[in-house]
Amino acid sequence: MDEQRLDGNAAAGALGEVFAFEATTAGYACDACGGTGVLGTAMVYEVRGLGTIVRCPGCDNVLVRLVQNPGRHMIDLRGTKYLQIGEISG
Numbered sequence: 001m002d003e004q005r006l007d008g009n010a011a012a013g014a015l016g017e018v019f020a021f022e023a024t025t026a027g028y029a030c031d032a033c034g035g036t037g038v039l040g041t042a043m044v045y046e047v048r049g050l051g052t053i054v055r056c057p058g059c060d061n062v063l064v065r066l067v068q069n070p071g072r073h074m075i076d077l078r079g080t081k082y083l084q085i086g087e088i089s090g
């Protein structure tokens with residue numbers, strides 16, 4: 001697999017095509033380790049020809065999988081307990 005590791009903000013374009021809010025500022029909780037953060041600080045892997053993978057910086061769990069085909073977007077959030085928008089508090 002030909003993938004390139006980038007910082008979380010690299011997913012802004014792909015996430016912006018799916019979510020109506022600025023997803024890189026959304027808080028998350030990792031389903032594997034319980035770690036929390038904002039998507040813009042997570043690790044992003046662009047997989048050429050497949051899509052975008054966002055991984056937890058704490059445990060490497062896949063938080064978000066985005067697959068883009070012409071006219072269609074698929075998103076898999078099963079590695080994420082939740083996404084939170086709005087004011088993020090401790």
Ligand SMILES: [Zn+2]
Nearest residue numbers: 030033056059
């Ligand atoms: Zn984690």
